[in-house]
Amino acid sequence: MNAIHTCSQETGIYYKGMEVPWSVNRAELPRDNSLFSSCRHSSGPVSSPSLTMSNPWAKGGGWISVLISGLAVQITILLLWMLLRRFPSSTIYDIGSLITGRFLGKVLALAYVGYFLMVGGTVLVRAAGIINKWILPQTPRWALVSLVAAAAIYLGRGNLRTVARYYVLISFLIPFFGLLILYGYSDVDFSYIFPIGEAGWANIAKGATETVTAMYGFELLLFVYPFVEGKSGGKLKAVSLAVWFVTLFYTFVTLTGLIFFSPEGIQYIPEPVLYMLMTFQVGVVDRADQIFLSIWFPNVTASIISYIYAGANGLGYLFHRGNHKKAIFYAALICLVISLIPQTPAHVDRLSKIVDQLTFVFIGGLPVLLLLLAVLLRKKGGKAC
Amino acid sequence: MLRKWVCWLMIASVFLLPGCWDQDLLKDARLVYAKGYDRSPDGKVIQTLVIRRVTPGEEPKPLNTVHSAVGSTVRDASESNLLKIDNLRFYKFQVELLGESLAKKDLFSYMDVIYRDPEAPLTAKFAVVDGKASDILQQKKVSEKLIGEYLVKLIESGEEQSTFPQETVQSIRPKMLDPGRDFVLPDIKQKGKEVVIKGAAMFHGHRMTGTLDPDQSILFTLLSGEPGKSARFSKKVNPGKVTNPSNYITVSADGRKVKRKMKVNVRRNGEVEVDLEVNLPVTVMEYAQDRLDEEKQVKRLNKTLSKILTEEADEVIGKMKKARCDGLGVGRQLIAYHPEVWKEKKWSRDYPKVRFHPKVKVEIVGSGILN
Numbered sequence: 001m002n003a004i005h006t007c008s009q010e011t012g013i014y015y016k017g018m019e020v021p022w023s024v025n026r027a028e029l030p031r032d033n034s035l036f037s038s039c040r041h042s043s044g045p046v047s048s049p050s051l052t053m054s055n056p057w058a059k060g061g062g063w064i065s066v067l068i069s070g071l072a073v074q075i076t077i078l079l080l081w082m083l084l085r086r087f088p089s090s091t092i093y094d095i096g097s098l099i100t101g102r103f104l105g106k107v108l109a110l111a112y113v114g115y116f117l118m119v120g121g122t123v124l125v126r127a128a129g130i131i132n133k134w135i136l137p138q139t140p141r142w143a144l145v146s147l148v149a150a151a152a153i154y155l156g157r158g159n160l161r162t163v164a165r166y167y168v169l170i171s172f173l174i175p176f177f178g179l180l181i182l183y184g185y186s187d188v189d190f191s192y193i194f195p196i197g198e199a200g201w202a203n204i205a206k207g208a209t210e211t212v213t214a215m216y217g218f219e220l221l222l223f224v225y226p227f228v229e230g231k232s233g234g235k236l237k238a239v240s241l242a243v244w245f246v247t248l249f250y251t252f253v254t255l256t257g258l259i260f261f262s263p264e265g266i267q268y269i270p271e272p273v274l275y276m277l278m279t280f281q282v283g284v285v286d287r288a289d290q291i292f293l294s295i296w297f298p299n300v301t302a303s304i305i306s307y308i309y310a311g312a313n314g315l316g317y318l319f320h321r322g323n324h325k326k327a328i329f330y331a332a333l334i335c336l337v338i339s340l341i342p343q344t345p346a347h348v349d350r351l352s353k354i355v356d357q358l359t360f361v362f363i364g365g366l367p368v369l370l371l372l373l374a375v376l377l378r379k380k381g382g383k384a385c
Numbered sequence: 386m387l388r389k390w391v392c393w394l395m396i397a398s399v400f401l402l403p404g405c406w407d408q409d410l411l412k413d414a415r416l417v418y419a420k421g422y423d424r425s426p427d428g429k430v431i432q433t434l435v436i437r438r439v440t441p442g443e444e445p446k447p448l449n450t451v452h453s454a455v456g457s458t459v460r461d462a463s464e465s466n467l468l469k470i471d472n473l474r475f476y477k478f479q480v481e482l483l484g485e486s487l488a489k490k491d492l493f494s495y496m497d498v499i500y501r502d503p504e505a506p507l508t509a510k511f512a513v514v515d516g517k518a519s520d521i522l523q524q525k526k527v528s529e530k531l532i533g534e535y536l537v538k539l540i541e542s543g544e545e546q547s548t549f550p551q552e553t554v555q556s557i558r559p560k561m562l563d564p565g566r567d568f569v570l571p572d573i574k575q576k577g578k579e580v581v582i583k584g585a586a587m588f589h590g591h592r593m594t595g596t597l598d599p600d601q602s603i604l605f606t607l608l609s610g611e612p613g614k615s616a617r618f619s620k621k622v623n624p625g626k627v628t629n630p631s632n633y634i635t636v637s638a639d640g641r642k643v644k645r646k647m648k649v650n651v652r653r654n655g656e657v658e659v660d661l662e663v664n665l666p667v668t669v670m671e672y673a674q675d676r677l678d679e680e681k682q683v684k685r686l687n688k689t690l691s692k693i694l695t696e697e698a699d700e701v702i703g704k705m706k707k708a709r710c711d712g713l714g715v716g717r718q719l720i721a722y723h724p725e726v727w728k729e730k731k732w733s734r735d736y737p738k739v740r741f742h743p744k745v746k747v748e749i750v751g752s753g754i755l756n
Contacts (some may be wrong), residue, residue, distance in 0.1 A: 134503050139406040146399055187556055191714075194721030262559035279507040279555040286506075 060193045060263045063255040065207035070247025072212050076363060077221065077239055083371040084225040085232045086380050092222040092367075093317045099373050106318060108366070112222070113314035115362045117331060119219075120307030121338025122355045124148060125348055127300040128339065134274055135293060145339045148301050149332045152308040156328040160227050163302075163309055170302055173295045178249070180292050181256055181273065183280045188259040215250070217303060218243060219363045223310040308332050414474040418449070418533035421518030422459065422495060423484035429455050430487070430495070432462035433519040435533050436470065449525045449532060460498045476504040480536045481511055481554070482518035483570075488586060488593035493561050499554055507555035510540045513586035513593060515574035527580055535580065540571055543582050547606040547616040547640060548599050550585065550712075561591055564732060565716025567709075569605060572596055587710035589733065595708030601701045607663050608698060608743065609713055610645035612638070617670065622689045631673035634686065636749070638667045649718040651726050657735075659715055661743040665694070668751035677752045687747055694745035706737040715739055 087095050092112055097105025128144040136144070155162055197204065221239060228235060257272040269275045277289040285291060309324070312331035316324035342348045374380070421433040433453045439445045452469060456462030467473050487495065499505045514521055527535045543549035549571035560568040570593075572586040585602035587595040597605055606612045616638045623632040644664040651657055667690075669677060676682045705712055716736065719727040 136403070136407040137503075139403055143399070143403045143406070147403065150396065150399060189559075189714075189717070191717050191721035192559075195724045198724060260559075262563050264562040265559040278503075279553070281508060 060258055061197055061199050061204040062207060062258055062263070063193065063251050064197070064204050065211050066247060066251045066254050068205055068208035069212035069215060070243060070250075072208065073215050073218055073243050073247070074240060077218060077236070077243060079371060080219075080221055080363070080367050081232070081236045081239070083367050083374065084221070086371075086374055087226075088232065089226050091226055091313070091317075093314050095370060099370055099377065099379050109314055109318055112362065113311050113318070115358055116223070116307045116314065117311040117334050118338060118358065119355055120304050120311065120335045122348075122351050123300065123307065124304050124335060124339040125342055125351065127297070127304070129345070129348060130271060130274075131293065131297070134271070135290060142340060145336050148304055149308075149336045151301055152305045152332045152335070153328055155305050156309045156312055156332065157325050160224070160309070163306060166305070167302055170298045173298065176295050177292070178252070180277055180280075180282075180288055180295075181253060183282065183288065184256045184260045184276050186280075188256070189262070190259055192259045192262050193255065211250075215246065217306075219359065220306055220310060222363075222367065223313065304335070308335050311335070409474075413472050415470055415472050417473065417475050417478045418531075419480045419482070419522060419536055420475075420478055421482035421484065421514070421522045422487050423517050423519055424486040424490060425455060429457060430459055430462050431455050431484075431519060432459065432466060433522045434466055434470075434473075435522050435525075436473075437531075437533065447531060451523055451525055453519060458498075459495050463498075474504075475502070476506055478506060478509055479533060480540060481509055482521060482536070482573075483511065483513050484518040485513060485515055485586075485593065486517075488513045488570075488588075491591045492588070492593070493591040496554075496558075496561075500558060505554070508553050510537065510571075511552060511554065511557070512536070512540055512571040512573050515572060515583050515596075521573070521575050521580055524575075524578070524580075527578065536573075539573065539580060539582065543571055545614045547603045547612040547614075548582055548584070549602065549613075550606050550609065551611060551613065561588075563717060565711065565718075565720045565727070566714040567711045569597070569602070569609075569710065569712045572602075587705060587708040587712060589709040589711075594710060595704060597701065597704060601697070601704065604694065604698050604701045604745075605705075605712060607638075607643060607665070607745075608645065608661060608701065610643075610647070612640040612643050614640050616640060616643070616665075618690075618694070619671075620690060620693050622686055622693075623674070633671075633673075634669060634690070635671040636667035636690065636747070637670050638665045642666050647713065647718075649715055649722070651719075651723050655726060655729060657715065657719065657726070657739045659713075659739060659741045661698070661713075661741055663698075663743075663745045665745060665747045666750045667747055669749060669753060672752075675755065677749070677755070683749050687749055690747040691745055694747060695743060698743035698745050699741075702741045702743060706739075709733050709736055711736050 083095070084090075087098060090098060093109040094105075096108035096112075099105070100108065124145055125141075127148070128141045131144055132139065132141065155166055199207075218239070225235065228238075230238070253273060257266055257276065260276050261269060261272060266272055274289045274292065277292050278287060280288040282288050282291070308328070308331050311334070312327040313324045315327035315331055316322055320326045342351050415436050415438070417434050418437040419435040421435075423431040423433070425431055431453060432455075433451060436450045436452065438448045438450060440448050452466055454462045454465035454469070456465055463473075463475075483492070483495075499507070521536075522532055525532055530538070540549060544551045550569045552568060552570060557568045557570070560566050567587070567589050569585045569587050572583040573580055574583045575581075582599055583596070584599045585597040585605060586593050587597065600618070603612075603616050603618070607616060617635065618637075619633055619635040621627065621632050622634045625632045643666075646660070646662045648660040649657065650660065672686075677686075711717075711732070716727070716730075716732050719730070
């Protein structure tokens with residue numbers, strides 16, 4: 001509880017429920033909405049469509065897989081929310097202690113710190129890989145990841161509101177994604193997605209298990225929940241809205257890729273969005289993919305920063321009496337080191353696979369287990385402050 | 386104090402210097418403007434590059450140099466060229482010529498290097514050369530124009546006039562990979578000191594399997610529903626001497642107003658029938674006999690032109706069947722809307738059995754400033 005009190009005072013965006021005027025309350029909702037959506041946004045659009053479509057199962061039904069996984073994410077969100085609702089002033093770091101006791105709780109908190117930093121590192125190494133592949137082949141990876149780490153330290157030293165403001169700032173870039181991708185419709189063939197369900201519904205559902213892990217980001221709910229003001233119902237609404245916004249956006253991107261490249265052709269293209277943009281000439285711009293990358297990179301940075309921030313906060317909770325500023329340096333450093341470990345694309349893939357599986361554990365398994373325990377032991381966190 | 390400054394310097398350099406690893410100065414780059422590939426009799430690839438240079442001096446003058454190299458693969462040949470020319474850069478090439486000898490082999494394996502390179506300009510144009518690509522490129526100039534520019538203009542105007550289908554390096558890729566669709570590329574040839582339009586080259590799978598004359602390739606672009614800005618025909622509509630120009634009419638159709646309908650039907654016995662209808666509103670460009678204000682006359686001309694073009698469309702389709710080139714994407718329609726029929730078919734065998742019912746409807750809607 002201690003940590004959260006400190007945090008909430010520090011961030012200043014957390015008030016007592018009743019004291020907040022209704023209008024402010026509402027005004028804050030879009031912000032956390034964009035925070036959630038941006039999180040998921042960032043690692044996604046470039047590589048996620050490939051995850052859907054290059055899986056040998058879904059074929060032309062890849063876009064349906066995305067919708068199904070959106071549904072799965074929604075269900076997961078609902079479960080997470082049911083857990084978090086019981087402890088309205090606690091992050092996942094606290095909740096563990098409250099349910100399982102001090103020692104186990106600390107172990108759990110450490111595990112979540114490890115998980116957040118590992119996801120951050122994986123997103124970082126993949127982002128750097130894409131930059132290396134597409135625009136800066138000679139630039140060493142350490143230079144690229146240090147740039148992101150530097151930004152993370154700079155922003156992370158502030159409070160969560162600083163990070164949220166950065167999200168609001170870059171959320172203005174998101175419409176450009178859509179606009180650039182719309183260019184693809186100059187040369188598409190809708191017949192590629194027919195017959196709908198060609199691959200068989202079982203296969204499409206199977207494809208959804210691949211897509212679901214591409215929707216990283218919503219797990220930050222575990223950490224952000226108490227910091228966002230509003231009633232629990234409002235928070236659920238905001239997150240759900242973000243989930244469906246992102247799901248529909250992904251569906252749109254996946255669909256565009258499929259009808260642009262054909263289900264056959266997309267199999268060999270790991271970054272279909274970039275590849276598609278590479279063929280457009282927008283006015284005087286010869287290569288739209290370069291523009292896209294410049295818009296995309298701040299988004300990825302934002303998502304990496306939130307993971308580092310979440311990790312630093314946990315470390316602060318465990319070792320610095322809730323002061324995350326001290327932890328942000330080595331949280332960023334750990335992330336940086338993780339991102340420098342894999343040496344070949346195969347290693348990166350293996351890291352991604354591990355993180356994918358960890359996601360199921362940390363987002364699916366553990367919270368559900370905690371929820372069950374909380375219900376059985378009738379544990380409940382007090383009202384905030 | 387000093388420590389603080391050193392710290393700031395380091396941070397600043399992290400932000401400013403990373404660009405330097407990947408700098409590639411345009412002024413040093415030797416840009417390839419056009420490329421050509423041929424196949425030598427022993428199966429090697431011959432790469433011919435046209436490099437654009439500007440002569441130094443008071444009056445800078447653009448200049449082309451042409452280089453050739455041989456290799457087992459495309460990239461292998463490039464390597465030999467790279468040894469000869471330093472700072473060779475491919476990211477601005479506009480057109481790629483394919484010698485017929487190479488186009489008749491597995492094209493996809495020659496294309497791999499382009500699709501793999503993040504710097505490759507995927508909007509470049511293709512053309513098949515009747516003969517050797519290197520012969521055309523070695524000319525360096527065609528009627529005062531540099532060969533690279535000349536070829537780009539030639540292909541672009543061919544596309545505008547619907548003689549060439551509008552394809553780029555990227556746009557043919559899904560068609561190459563799709564079992565239910567083939568593509569058609571521009572076909573050019575050398576004639577004396579000129580380079581001229583020969584028509585279109587039809588592909589089946591990854592190989593070139595036939596050609597169309599210029600008139601036929603215009604009809605093909607109309608039938609495929611993707612004509613360029615305009616489409617022009619000159620047809621003999623009156624009986625009488627072939628040598629008398631007044632027996633001919635020249636009409637032009639506005640590409641945007643051309644309407645095409647394609648319907649793929651499957652009979653109960655599994656036979657595939659394709660109804661193909663093209664509505665062609667045209668304006669008369671040249672008709673020495675005039676009398677276009679008479680309704681009867683216009684109706685007769687509409688009917689005659691429709692009949693001629695429908696017959697020619699039949700010929701085009703016959704040629705496409707012979708080449709097994711499914712340029713209209715009938716197979717694609719089957720995959721998408723009749724998947725159970727498609728599963729029964731072996732397309733390269735069954736495609737020629739498809740029955741087409743083409744119908745071109747010409748309607749004269751304008752006659753210039755004369756009646």
